Amino acid sequence: MARQKKKPEKVKSASSVVTRSGTASELITPHATLDDLKVAARSCRACDLWKLGTQTVFGEGSAKARIMLIGEQPGDQEDRMGRPFVGPAGRLLDLALTAAGIDRSEVYVTNVVKHFKWSPAERGKRRIHKKPRYSEIRACRPWLDAELEIVKPRVLVCLGASSAQSLLGRDFRVTQRRGQFVDSTLAPYVMATVHPSSILRAQDEDSRHVQMEAFISDLKKVAELLRSPSPKDKRAA
Numbered sequence: 001m002a003r004q005k006k007k008p009e010k011v012k013s014a015s016s017v018v019t020r021s022g023t024a025s026e027l028i029t030p031h032a033t034l035d036d037l038k039v040a041a042r043s044c045r046a047c048d049l050w051k052l053g054t055q056t057v058f059g060e061g062s063a064k065a066r067i068m069l070i071g072e073q074p075g076d077q078e079d080r081m082g083r084p085f086v087g088p089a090g091r092l093l094d095l096a097l098t099a100a101g102i103d104r105s106e107v108y109v110t111n112v113v114k115h116f117k118w119s120p121a122e123r124g125k126r127r128i129h130k131k132p133r134y135s136e137i138r139a140c141r142p143w144l145d146a147e148l149e150i151v152k153p154r155v156l157v158c159l160g161a162s163s164a165q166s167l168l169g170r171d172f173r174v175t176q177r178r179g180q181f182v183d184s185t186l187a188p189y190v191m192a193t194v195h196p197s198s199i200l201r202a203q204d205e206d207s208r209h210v211q212m213e214a215f216i217s218d219l220k221k222v223a224e225l226l227r228s229p230s231p232k233d234k235r236a237a
């Protein structure tokens with residue numbers, strides 16, 4: 001008989017903080033390091049998603065990373081392990097980065113929302129991903145802004161429509177503008193592409209291969225940009 005996955009235990013933090021502003025901004029102290037932020041985010045209750053998730057899944061990577069990849073929210077395995085992009089989509093991302101010639105040490109990975117939003121499957125024990133609401137994205141945004149302020153990536157890549165629309169505007173269409181560098185105040189170079197989980201959902205092996213190649217192609221533009229002797233030339237895109 002198949003063993004059932006053990007339900008993850010909620011990770012307790014020393015003290016949990018409900019904010020007055022309805023955003024995480026009150027939890028962010030001046031001159032905080034990434035480690036400081038990670039610790040502070042453990043007790044965040046700025047929106048109700050802390051009740052659903054096992055734990056806060058903060059960003060990961062070097063403060064000196066030249067590339068920041070931003071997804072929508074942690075998935076099931078990320079929620080259990082407390083680390084971003086460590087599930088199937090994260091493994092696919094790692095493969096794509098390697099194929100594009102990007103060293104993982106150059107990358108900081110995070111999400112616009114730091115808790116896993118899910119609902120139970122109609123049958124079985126699976127936890128089904130649910131799209132975060134605008135109010136939840138807004139509540140969590142100070143964490144991302146603080147990460148951006150510290151890392152100051154040269155290239156920011158939004159992974160998927162939710163990330164792109166929350167950072168580049170609700171009208172942004174990844175289907176139309178993927179792989180293009182767009183004007184933004186968030187970083188010198190900003191691009192959106194698909195979320196690797198969309199490649200995992202491809203209907204068959206052939207379309208998965210095509211989608212993976214397109215994803216690698218987008219990431220190669222980032223790699224080329226970083227190798228460029230004049231990386232400020234946006235026409236390199």
Ligand code: SF4
Nearest residue numbers: 044046047115139140
């Ligand atoms: S999703 Fe973000 S704002 Fe909401 S409780 Fe978690 S860390 Fe705080």
